[in-house]
Amino acid sequence: MPLHNREIADTFIKLANLLEIEGANPFRVRAYRNAARVISSLAPRVSDLVAQDKDLSELPGIGDDLADKIRTLIKTGELPLLKQVEARTPPIxxxxxxxxxxxxxxxKxxxxKLGIRHVKDLQTAIKQGRLKKxxxxxxxxxxxxxxxxxHLNQYTKRMKLADAAPVVDxxxxxxxxxxGVEQVECAGSYRRKKETVGDLDILAAAKDSEKIINAFIKFDEIAAVITQGTTRASAHLHSGFQVDLRVVSEKSYGAALLYFTGSKEHNIAIRKIAVQxxxxxxxxxxxxxxxxxxxRTEEELYKQLGLAYIEPELREDxxxxxxxxxxxxxxxxxxKDIRGDLHCHTHATDGSASLExxxxxxxxxxxxxxxxxxxxxxxxxxxxxxxxALIAQIKKIDRLNAKLQNLVVLKSMExxxxxxxxxxMPRDILNELDLTVCSIHSKFSLPQKKQTERILKAMDNVCFNILAHPTGRLINHREPYSIDMERILHGAKERGCILELNAQPDRLDLNDIHCKMAKDIGAPIVISTDAHSPSxxxxxxxxxxxxRRGWLEKENVINTRPLKDLKKLLNRK
Structure with a gap:
């Protein structure tokens, strides 16, 4: 059974956490955390690299020892060192x-001190007042x-879209x-491209549904079959997802795809139109x-209802x-509309690759x-x-640009x-940059008014161009800090500033609601990856x-524009 990158990364995160609790060498702990970060950021599956006998030590930050551990984990499904640590350090x-x-x-x-063995034990200890002692x-x-x-109870039942993608593929x-499978698609929140997904809803069209069901339950990533019938089945995967498969006839495939894609609110609304x-x-x-x-198709259903086809990402009523x-x-x-990326990092700070x-x-x-x-x-x-160091990097970029033919590297800084x-950073050096990406990395708990004023004051600086990951949230890990987003968006429009939609799967910040709000207000957006490696x-x-979930079009996003137009937009001085 092939392991997905997320499963491998989670194993090394768990190892790092338990070793850190034990008080292990910080460099050793950092190496395992770095391995998890590198693996989770890779586009190709590490399992495929191992199957192709690729040298894993060529990956950034992965030495021979780590490469051996990764290969062992992929080939056996276990990491001996983790089992040893778990034997002496409880997984809880x-x-x-x-x-x-x-x-x-x-x-620790x-x-x-309190004998906490479960999250419920921790809640009880807090309720009894033992923690604050x-x-x-x-x-x-x-x-x-x-x-x-x-937050943990509320969100960790759903997984990030990026974690679901390789499993679905x-x-x-x-x-x-x-x-015998004529058509097949993953419906539900995955097809609507929500930032997190719950169960995976797979829809297939076929003449012999029972044959398809029998073949499905032999999928090597299935850990346990929950139910099995002649037209539907449910199973748990080793990756933690539950998969629900429905097999329909081809003449009903479009209707089933529309129904199981949802959302529930969208389905109710279009059914009302049908009744009318x-x-x-x-x-x-x-x-x-x-x-x-x-x-047979979703298009003909919408047509019968007197509606133009609605893309899945918009189906939220x-x-x-x-x-x-x-x-x-x-x-x-x-x-295909994107012409460049305005937020990325090199190994000069916390990236893993060189400028070149x-x-x-x-x-x-x-x-x-x-x-x-x-x-x-x-x-x-x-x-x-x-x-x-920034002056030195500016000079290095100038030298690199002299060699490049099809790309211009813009001088910037987060x-x-x-x-x-x-x-x-002082204004004199910021004036030497093509643009700035400005962000909050501290004091997340300021009251909403103070946090909002903090950002608006920063935007008053003519060297300010882009507000990065505007709410600071980390999906399934950290709540957004409190800001008045409407004031921020109006403030950005008035000052000629841009808000970032950070594409890191942990962030996806702005969210879809705020993207739509920005479009309605007329505040420009940039979509950037915040990439820390080429992959x-x-x-x-x-x-x-x-x-797309936020209704954004090409003209709403600045990095769809040619460089000449982009530079005019970024010039506030």
Missing amino acids: LHELMKIEGLGPKRV ILYQ LSGFGEKTEQKILSGIQ SLLRYMRNID KKLKLNEYGIYRGERQIGG RGEIIASRKHRLPKLISL QMAKAAEQLGYEYLAITDHSQHLTVAHGLDKK VDILEDGSLD QFSYMCYGINQA
Whole structure:
């Protein structure tokens, strides 16, 4: 059974967490965390690389020892070192570290001092007031932990879209090779490209449904079959997903695809339209009386309802039906519209590739421009650039641009927005850049008004161009900080600033609602990958998904424009 990259990365994260709790060598712990980060960012499956006998030590930060461990994990499904560590360090400690506000030191104290063996034990200890009696634990910490538990329970039942993608690809590839499958698709929230997905809804068209079901349950990634009938089956995968398969006839495939894609709200709305037209719409087709008048394709169903075809990403009952009826649906942005990436990092700070390697990868994608946005010095999670180092990088970019033929590397920096709204670099050096990407990496818990004013004050600086990952959220891990998004969007429009849709699968920030709000207000958007390696340029597709859910068109996104027009837009001085 092939392991997916996420499963391999999760194994090394668990190992790193348990070793850190034990007090292991920090460099060793960091190596395992780095391995997880590298693996999770790779486009190709590491399992495929091993099957092709590729040298894993050529991957950034992966030495011979780590490469051997990865190969062992893929070939056996187990990591011997992790089993040894688990034997002496309870796995629950790893689970506790998923709670925001708990690091290895605190988890170890909770385990040793309070005998915490389960998340419920932790909730009980807080309720009984035992936690705040420990040194380093106060009421604020208690509240943060309780909030973290609530967040964990609420969101970790759903997985990130990017984690689902390779699983779905593998499953669909298997299904398409089954003799007799005429059409097959993954429906549900995955097809609507929501940022997280729950169960995977697979829909297939075939004449012999039972034959397809019998072949499906032999898929080597299935851990357990839940139910099996003649037209449907459900199973748990080793990756943690539940898959529900439905097999229908080809004449009903479009109707079933529409029904199982959803959303529920969209389906209810279009069924009401069918009733108004004295028609019946269900998962088998659309009917006038007993006669089926459509169902093979979604297009013919919408046509019978007097609607233009509605893209899956828009099916949330947020105005798409009215827009469809009036032929005013947006012409949604697509990946081919993107001309460049305005947020990426090199190994000068916390990336894993050189300036030249990032430029070469962007050039191979056919990009016209690429902004190198290594961090400013204030940022504590990376050894950021000071003024001297930034000047040296500017000169290096100039030399590189003299050699490049099809790509222009733009001089930029990801500059911290400090608590008082000032930028973490002097204006004289910022004036030498083509653009700035400005972001918040600290003081997330400021009150909404103060956090909003912090950003608006930063935007007053004429050197400010792009607000990166505007709400600071990390999907399934950290809630967004509190800001008045409407004020921010109006402020950006008035000042000539741009808001980023960060395409990192952990972020997808702005969310779809805020993208639509930005479009309605007229605030421009940039879709950037925040890539830390060449392979992460592939994240652009997730940004495009989010943009489409937010009704964004080509003209709403600045990095669809030629370089000449882009530079005019970025010039605030």
